[in-house]
Amino acid sequence: MEEKDTTYSSLWLFRRKRTLWKGTKDPIANIPDLMTVRGKNYSEFNPTVAENIINFWSEKGDTILDPFAGRTRALIANLKDRKYIGFEVSKDVYDKTSKVIYPLCNKPLPQLYNEDSFNIDKYKIPEVDFIFSCPPYWNLEKYESCNGQLSDIQKYPQFLERYKSILQKTTNFLKKDKYCALVVGDFRKNGIFYNFHIDTINIMKELGMKLHDLIILQSVTFDIAVRRFGGIKKYKMTSKVHEYLLIFKKV
Numbered sequence: 001m002e003e004k005d006t007t008y009s010s011l012w013l014f015r016r017k018r019t020l021w022k023g024t025k026d027p028i029a030n031i032p033d034l035m036t037v038r039g040k041n042y043s044e045f046n047p048t049v050a051e052n053i054i055n056f057w058s059e060k061g062d063t064i065l066d067p068f069a070g071r072t073r074a075l076i077a078n079l080k081d082r083k084y085i086g087f088e089v090s091k092d093v094y095d096k097t098s099k100v101i102y103p104l105c106n107k108p109l110p111q112l113y114n115e116d117s118f119n120i121d122k123y124k125i126p127e128v129d130f131i132f133s134c135p136p137y138w139n140l141e142k143y144e145s146c147n148g149q150l151s152d153i154q155k156y157p158q159f160l161e162r163y164k165s166i167l168q169k170t171t172n173f174l175k176k177d178k179y180c181a182l183v184v185g186d187f188r189k190n191g192i193f194y195n196f197h198i199d200t201i202n203i204m205k206e207l208g209m210k211l212h213d214l215i216i217l218q219s220v221t222f223d224i225a226v227r228r229f230g231g232i233k234k235y236k237m238t239s240k241v242h243e244y245l246l247i248f249k250k251v
Contacts, residue, residue: 007052012245014046014218045072045134045183049217049245053132054080057179057247062129067117067170071097073132074110084110085125087117090144116148118162121169128173131180135163137196140187156194164203171207174250180209183217185243197244204248213247 006013050073058064060081066073069086071093077084078101088094094114102109113123136143138159139151146152153159174180182204184197201211220228220241229239 010214011216012049012052012218014221045070047072047076049183050076050132051080053181053245054082054130057181058082058130058132063126064130064132065125065128065170065173066131066133067120067166068133068135069094069097069112070134071101073134074112075101075104077132078105078110081106082130083108084112085128086110086112087115087120088112089114089116089146089148089150091146092144117166117170118148120166121172125173127175129175129178131170131174131182133170133181134183135200137185137187138189138194140189160199160203164206167203168207171204171209171250176250178250179212180204180248180250182246182248183243184246185219186240188237197246200246204246208251209248210251211246212249215245215247217243217245219243 004013054064054073054077061083063083063085064073064077066084066086069088074084074086074097088097091114094112098112115123136150138156139153141151143149143151150159150162153162171180182200184200186196187194205211218241222241225239225241232239
């Protein structure tokens with residue numbers, strides 16, 4: 001079957017080799033050494049998805065703010081001629097990411113801080129043109145334990161409270177009529193289903209941000225989904241193959 005480009009639509013299909021489809025322009029997914037920053041305590045964000053989001057909702061020369069920096073978006077933003085300011089709470093992730101990405105970056109280099117983004121308002125951050133991040137899904141994945149690490153929070157309501165505070169501080173730096181992109185997913189833990197994308201939408205609305213668009217990102221291929229389904233079908237549950245790309249606008 002011929003592969004189709006769906007990146008113009010509200011459903012972005014995932015392909016093998018980490019691309020959205022083989023015709024993706026300016027493919028960044030296979031940059032040498034980028035994929036070496038992985039393993040325990042690392043959350044993997046598809047570089048081609050990052051590229052498409054940056055291309056679509058920001059312009060060359062824009063400044064991007066990322067409160068949950070991880071290891072991918074700083075490099076992609078830089079290679080797409082955007083200025084980048086990111087906060088990464090984990091010292092391990094920060095050190096290994098910096099070691100890999102900075103030799104690949106153009107000047108001006110990304111500003112990456114090893115800091116809890118809850119303290120973002122203590123920094124001299126300029127007004128930014130775009131916010132782009134992928135927050136932790138509470139403690140579904142266990143990251144390096146450290147001060148400010150959201151996955152260390154034991155109760156979901158307390159996690160949401162801290163998460164909301166970070167989003168409030170972050171969106172304060174966003175220019176009016178500019179966009180914020182958050183990639184989030186729903187998850188199940190200890191038999192409870194957490195509708196994290198709806199919780200995020202409600203939080204952002206409470207902060208005065210307007211929901212502008214919603215895109216479904218296929219996160220795994222269907223053959224992987226079939227294997228996962230084998231272990232959960234007896235519980236009458238489906239295998240999750242998607243996350244949500246939520247686009248908000250500051251009005």
